[in-house]
Amino acid sequence: MNSPQHILEHVFGYTHFRDPQEAVINTLMASDDALVLMPTGGGKSLCYQIPALARPGCGVVISPLIALMQDQVEALQEAGIRAAYLNSSISYDEAQAIENQLLYGELDLLYLAPERLLQPRTLALLQRVELSLFAIDEAHCVSQWGHDFRADYLQLSCLHEQFPRVPRIALTATADKRTRAEIALRLDLESARHFVSSFDRPNIQYRIEPKDNQRRQLLQFLKNGQEGQAGVVYCLSRAKVESTAEWLSQQGYTALPYHAGLPAETRAEHQRRFLREEGVIVVATIAFGMGIDKPDVRFVVHLDLPKSVEAYYQETGRAGRDGETSIALLLYGLEDVVKLGQMVESSEGSEEHKRHERTRLNAMLGLCEMTSCRRQALLHYFAETLEQPCGNCDICLEPPATWDGSEAAIKLISCVYRTGQRFGASHVIDVLRGSDNEKVRKFNHDKLTTHGIGKDFSGSEWKAVVRQLIVRGYLEVEGEFQGLKLTENCRPLLRGEEKLQLRKLPKKAPRAQTRNTAVLEDLEPGEEPLWLALRSCRKQLAEERGVPPYVVFHDATLRGMVKAHPQTHSELLAVSGVGDSKLERFGDAFLAVLRGFPKHD
Structure with missing residues (x-):
């Protein structure tokens, strides 16, 4: 009666395993270790919850956030599973009662934060009981290259040393090849069986647009198919989070701010309302997300460029965990590239770290500026091939127009060169468009031959040219003031040996896709x-x-x-x-x- 198939049907109410859930579960049932990469919403939790119920003893789950473990334990208890958590949110007496349940064999699953697990008292407690497995959730937190790094995760290799007979499973939804190798190394899982599922989330429609009055763009998006839906809006700064949440509230939406600068009780209350009320929008920094197990988030909007493709993938993955149609909208601008570039340059990391961050930022910008299927590029980043265009990203649905941008590119490159390869994009564009402002006059750039040669283009159109030349490697952004600098790639273009097709700016906002107006789409x-x-x-x-x-x-x-x-x-x-x-x-x-x-x- 305790077979994995029986538990799947009678405890969780499903008839079939998804690939590769059954193979992962069989690995743990055989007391072997596993490293699992599975996209958000792919059913990772069942990979350790079912063997924890099927094997003798209690399963211990290491989870990075209090909110995440509370949410999961709540759901397990509603399914009739004896689950509990030990963390700083419970009283001493409550903790004692849970420890006694563990000692008397009255728990199927126990959730712990890594810092709690690593306490000598906790490790001694676990030595006294029968354990079915250890599950290390959000395993990418062990990676020092990742955006969710947690130092406590580095010590979790002690589980293999202190509990050599207890199988371990590490799980994550986001890890490129380098991060996967680091997880295996740091958690001592190099001999574990690795399961890498497809990173594809076909139910998520990816849409990326240049910023053009982003509040108007956001409002249009919400009114065209997202009314009454739960969603997350990500911003880079705390100030922007609060101003955006306030503005959305004024527009009649239930919008709540969330960032690390808010009091803990406010963050907890806003997260509670997001989970339990319907149609709530959370406006947040990346401090919000990893603790969210809400399946019916219908949209994720980025009002600023994420720092990397990994961060973008993980944050968009908050949408549609239930497999229903969802939308990920990103609005980006050249100012985002400048701001993130400055953050990289001013960081205290090594030159190697800065170089790695610049590469990740350029890959993110490349995803934004491309003219082919975004899902193919996103999956390629994670070393996965999608043979055909997906048909469910903005480029597949409304292919962008292109134009011969060779002449415009030469004008821009010439202006960057003549202004000394040390000024930012805004100043170069001012010169191109013939501006007579104080800065242009101060440096005598109104006397240059390139002054005014780009009057026929708007500032937005020139910004689009700059972004695409950066992505394609003709320009680099360097230094404290993020000045534009030419690369060797410019030579064939300047000599007329190659032509350059650039993406046209849309004349108006793309037609909103309304396929996900509700979960009613297949109801009569x-x-x-x-x-x-x-x-x-x-x-x-x-x-x-x-x-x-x-x-x-x-x-x-x-x-x-x-x-x-x-x-x-x-x-x-x-x-x-x-x-x-x-x-x-x-x-x-x-x-x-x-x-x-x-x-x-």
Whole structure:
């Protein structure tokens, strides 16, 4: 009765494993170690939760954030699993009670932060009990190159030394080849079996646009398909987070700020509301995200350029964990490149680290400025090949127009050269467009032959040319003031030996894709009343228990109820996502709703 297949069906309510869940679980069942890379929403948690239930003893899960472990334990308890966590949010007496449960074999899963696990007292406690496995979640935190580095993760190799017979599994959704190797090395998992799933998230539509009044762009995006949906808006600075949240609130949205500078109780309250209320938008720095296990986030918007493709992929991965259609929108500008470049140059890292960060930033900018399928490029970054264009990114849906930008590029390169290869893009563009401002006059740049030769282009159009020349390696951005500098690649272009096709700026904002206006896309109009009634029932049950609605049932499970229209307990149990425990607690309430609606033909 404790087979993985039985647990999958009767505890979690699913009939089939996703690839490679079963192979990972069998590895742990055989007491072997595993390193798992699986995209957000791919079902990583089941890879350790099921073997922890199937093997004798308690499974220990190392998780980096309090909010993340609380969220997961809450969901497990609702599924009838004996789960608990030990962290700084609970009292001494509560901790003692949980430790006693562990000692008496009354826990299936125990969640710990790495700093708690590494305390000698905790390690001594674990030595006294039977353990089924160790699961190291968010394993990329061990990488010193990553954006989520946690020093405590570096010491987790001690698990292999102190508990050599307990299998270990390390899991992450984001790791390029270099980071994967570092995880294996630092966690002593080089002999572990590695499972690398596809990084593709086909349900996420990637859209990237140049900034052109970003508040207007954001508002248009929200009004065209995102009304009433939960989403995350990322900003680079705390000040921008707060001003954007305030502005969105003025526009009638429930928008809450989240950044590390806010009081801990405010952050916790905003995160609680995001998880439990519907249609909440969180405006945040990257301090928000890793602790979020909310499946029905329908959109992620970046109002500033992320620092790397890894960061972008991980942050967009907050959307659509339930597999439903979601959108990732990024608005970027040349000022982002300048700002991030300055942050790299002023950091205290070594020259090697700065060089690595510049390379990552250039790869991110390259993703923005490309004219071919974005998903193919994104997957290529993670050493994965997508044979055909995806058909679900902005470039596939609305291919950008291109133009022969050779002459414009030569004008720009000439102006960069004549102004001394030390000024930023804004000043060079001012010279090109014939500006008569104080800075241009101060350096006598109004006397240059390139002064005014670019009057026929707007400032935005010249910025687009600059960005694309940086991406293609004709220009570099260097120094404290982020001055433009020519590279050797300019020579063939200046000699007329090559032509340069550049991407045109869209004349107006791209037509919004409304494919994800709601999770109603595959429901018939006559089925909507039942759908809304089931959601209302779910909300009431969630509020009674003080948990987020998705902890009761995911949207996909409610939609399965609408389609199957079960009338008995056994029919309801056949709906994907309904397990024995949830059937016992929630079955009668949902069946009462279902029986009140005629089956829609």
